[in-house]
Amino acid sequence: MNKVGIICQDEIEVVGNCKYNNYRLALQYYLLCKLVDVKSVDDLDGLDVLFIIDECHIRHIHVWKNINFINAVNDKNIKVIVFNFTRIYRSVLPWKTDTQDFLNQFKKITQFVGDVDDAKVLKQTVINKCFMSKQTVLPVDDFDITNKQGTIYLGSHSMFMGRRDRLIEKMEKAFDKNVFITDHKLSYKDYICKINRYKFIICPLSTNKCIGFRFYEALKLNSIPVQEIREDMRPWYPELEACVPYNFPADLNPRMLVVVDNSQKYNNYYLEDYFNDISLINYLNG
DSSP states (O other): EEEEEEOOOOOOTSSSOOOOOOOHHHHHHHHHHEEEESSSSSGGGSSSEEEEEOTTTTTHHHOOOOOHHHHHHHHHEEEEEEEOOOOOTTTSHHHHHHHHHHHHHSEEEEOOOOOHHHHHHOSSSOOOOOOOTOOOOOOOOOOOOOOSEEEEEEOOTTTHHHHHHHHHHHHHHSSSOOOOTTTSSOOOOHHHHTTTTTTEEEEEOSSSOOOOHHHHHHHHTTOEEEEEEOOOGGOOOOGGGGGGEEESSGOOOOOGGGOOTTTTTTTTHHHHHHHHHHTTTHHOOO
């Protein structure tokens, strides 16, 4: 088996970054090997493959985004596989293209982008998805949807997310003010326990055109994601049949919130299954 390294600095107590640990667990289970934590160029010795989980995360940038690290990876002929989570091209964050230019200096690289528009630009047919790992244990006991009620939006807000203002305004008017702006200040346990009380979980788009981790958390909790989408996302995400979709915050109203027939279909489909379906192992050996 190849010796495999990973850049994945877990922050399980920070809402939104639990997905990194989720990838670590899924890769270990799928590859049946121990992953070597790479935190500097000194950790590259003997590696055949290096996974980077979210190349744009600031702690990961500090590890890989320098010419000495890139040259060392290339000199050692290490295959790099990147799971991307943020829009690269036409992003509201212009430094993303600079990061992509650095990334492209790796000689042997496969990048699974998360944004469907980026996938079109790069002519890719496979995208990154944030399914839950079989090994990720959610810190709740009761997953029974019949014990849940109401609708919740819990998340962050920033100057780059103008649609969130309209979503929050709509939620406060139409959904009993179940709006909680936490800005990543809850522990993961507190976050999961909070959203697990609700039958419907609002999942807005961020600055990307992709489905986020919250969608898959909602499915695992046996809640129903209410997912903001754009119509051209549907071919990329067959799992959208398990949600209540909406296009813009103005479309939201309590009457649209009904239990979806296919809401249980993806409860037992995991990130490891997705790795298998996309033949991830072939990218390691290719």
